[in-house]
Amino acid sequence: xxxxxxxxxxxxxxxxxxxxxxxxxxxxxxxxxxxxxxxxxxxxxxxxxxxxxxxxxxxxxxxxxxxxxxxxxxxxxxxxxxxxxxxxxxxxxxxxxxxxxxxxxxxxxxxxxxxxxxxxxxxxxxxxxxxxxxxxxxxxxxxxxxxxxxxxxxxxxxxxxxxxxxxxxxxxxxxxxxxxxxxxxxxxxxxxxxxxxxxxxxxxxxxxxxxxxxxxxxxxxxxxxxxxxxxxxxxxxxxxxxxxxxxxxxxxxxxxxxxxxxxxxxxxxxxxxxxxxxxxxxxxxxxxxxxxxxxxxxxxxxxxxxxxxxxxxxxxxxxxxxxxxxxxxxxxxxxxxxxxxxxxxxxxxxxxxxxxxxxxxxxxxxxxxxxxxxxxxxxxxxxxxxxxxxxxxxxxxxxxxxxxxxxxxxxxxxxxxxxxxxxxxxxxxxxxxxxxxxxxxxxxxxxxxxxxxxxxxxxxxxxxxxxxxxx
Amino acid sequence: xxxxxxxxxxxxxxxxxxxxxxxxxxxxxxxxxxxxxxxxxxxxxxxxxxxxxxxxxxxxxxxxxxxxxx
Numbered sequence: 001x002x003x004x005x006x007x008x009x010x011x012x013x014x015x016x017x018x019x020x021x022x023x024x025x026x027x028x029x030x031x032x033x034x035x036x037x038x039x040x041x042x043x044x045x046x047x048x049x050x051x052x053x054x055x056x057x058x059x060x061x062x063x064x065x066x067x068x069x070x071x072x073x074x075x076x077x078x079x080x081x082x083x084x085x086x087x088x089x090x091x092x093x094x095x096x097x098x099x100x101x102x103x104x105x106x107x108x109x110x111x112x113x114x115x116x117x118x119x120x121x122x123x124x125x126x127x128x129x130x131x132x133x134x135x136x137x138x139x140x141x142x143x144x145x146x147x148x149x150x151x152x153x154x155x156x157x158x159x160x161x162x163x164x165x166x167x168x169x170x171x172x173x174x175x176x177x178x179x180x181x182x183x184x185x186x187x188x189x190x191x192x193x194x195x196x197x198x199x200x201x202x203x204x205x206x207x208x209x210x211x212x213x214x215x216x217x218x219x220x221x222x223x224x225x226x227x228x229x230x231x232x233x234x235x236x237x238x239x240x241x242x243x244x245x246x247x248x249x250x251x252x253x254x255x256x257x258x259x260x261x262x263x264x265x266x267x268x269x270x271x272x273x274x275x276x277x278x279x280x281x282x283x284x285x286x287x288x289x290x291x292x293x294x295x296x297x298x299x300x301x302x303x304x305x306x307x308x309x310x311x312x313x314x315x316x317x318x319x320x321x322x323x324x325x326x327x328x329x330x331x332x333x334x335x336x337x338x339x340x341x342x343x344x345x346x347x348x349x350x351x352x353x354x355x356x357x358x359x360x361x362x363x364x365x366x367x368x369x370x371x372x373x374x375x376x377x378x379x380x381x382x383x384x385x386x387x388x389x390x391x392x393x394x395x396x397x398x399x400x401x402x403x404x405x406x407x408x409x410x411x412x413x414x415x416x417x418x419x420x421x422x423x424x425x426x427x428x429x430x431x432x433x434x435x436x437x438x439x440x441x442x443x444x445x446x447x448x449x450x451x452x453x454x455x456x457x458x459x460x461x462x463x464x465x466x467x468x469x470x471x
Numbered sequence: 472x473x474x475x476x477x478x479x480x481x482x483x484x485x486x487x488x489x490x491x492x493x494x495x496x497x498x499x500x501x502x503x504x505x506x507x508x509x510x511x512x513x514x515x516x517x518x519x520x521x522x523x524x525x526x527x528x529x530x531x532x533x534x535x536x537x538x539x540x541x
Contacts, residue, residue, distance in 0.1 A: 332503070
């Protein structure tokens, strides 16, 4: 009988237990596999997994450890991989019927780095088809359901990874983020995720949505675990990496008062229950010695227009060949967006990129006065699966647009952004807090997240199954 | 801020696709695509989509920015 208490431990705790010989890697993997087998039917988080193979790899780790060999920092840690990362041992479909590639010649670069560090890939997680949507309702393998209440969406497009973490089927997962696709399901499912600075993590072997907006990144149950994962994933040979800055996280201390900018105004509207949790989070930061300062960023509507134009142009460019050969294999909603992208002119795309350049410079000037921006990841908690429109603070938006409502900002600007849990809404669904920093401050953000999690336990809460109705 | 709503219609989309040799869409799909284009382009305004005579630099300057600020 597997020890399910192991599934409530963080990566560092599991590693310590394995290192001291109190627990074997096989016992760790068996515990998470038990949860997967218990909860995957209800959530549809994994679309492919191989328990036997994972257990066999765990036994190999145990045998190696017995020889006294130096082990990687993730030895024996089960990992879920979003279905748009190429993997040697599982098919990669991007949640679609369009892409059924022959086995790749190698793993995605990031998957290879994590395996080298000892992680054990348990399987591939469900995603919004081609990552072209943030609800995870649209997938060739069916919708992903939120472990906190299976009548609700997870948020996407890395919704399978979010659900797998929330249900403690794995302690670590991979996501990708073009307009919030790591942070949105992290917030919707009550777990943690970071969209790294642009190009900090290799996208080699990750099927793209929009290559100047995309980021690959880790998801986990705590900011501390994200630090461990990101340290392994960072592409030290990549064009965005600057070792001196990345290696020295400036964790705020009592010596220097932390300043957090809180964007306000048009584009930052919120539902009341999310506002309540967000205000409590601000108070916690104040109690921790931070100063929270409201700040006008401006140009949100213009930035959103530029983001949408770039996203649609680049996504369609990637899909032109598939569109001509297999158009009918796309989900209707995804094909609609791709066909719409064909109508954007080159001039509009170039002007959007040009605007982006100035927008990012102006945003950087505003952000330079702060350690980070603090904002809610989502303006609402995860909508019902059949909910099409949401209304809050005088605005009415589609479920899709509510998911990317503020998250797109970090992608347009190429900035790091972290989502961590900060409470629950009136339906008992998690609320996410987003911290966004200047370029290259990924580990500083994680430091702020870790500080918040020393004062709160939202990240340790787990759903109770069966979770078919609101608690 | 001057907004310029998209001018795409069912007819103009069909004609455009025909001129490019792209397959005909069902009428339901054509309608959805027009709505989607408007959803993107109705947000357009002169601030974003008029470069003011400056050349658009696209990606390379952004990569430069990444390197400089990294």
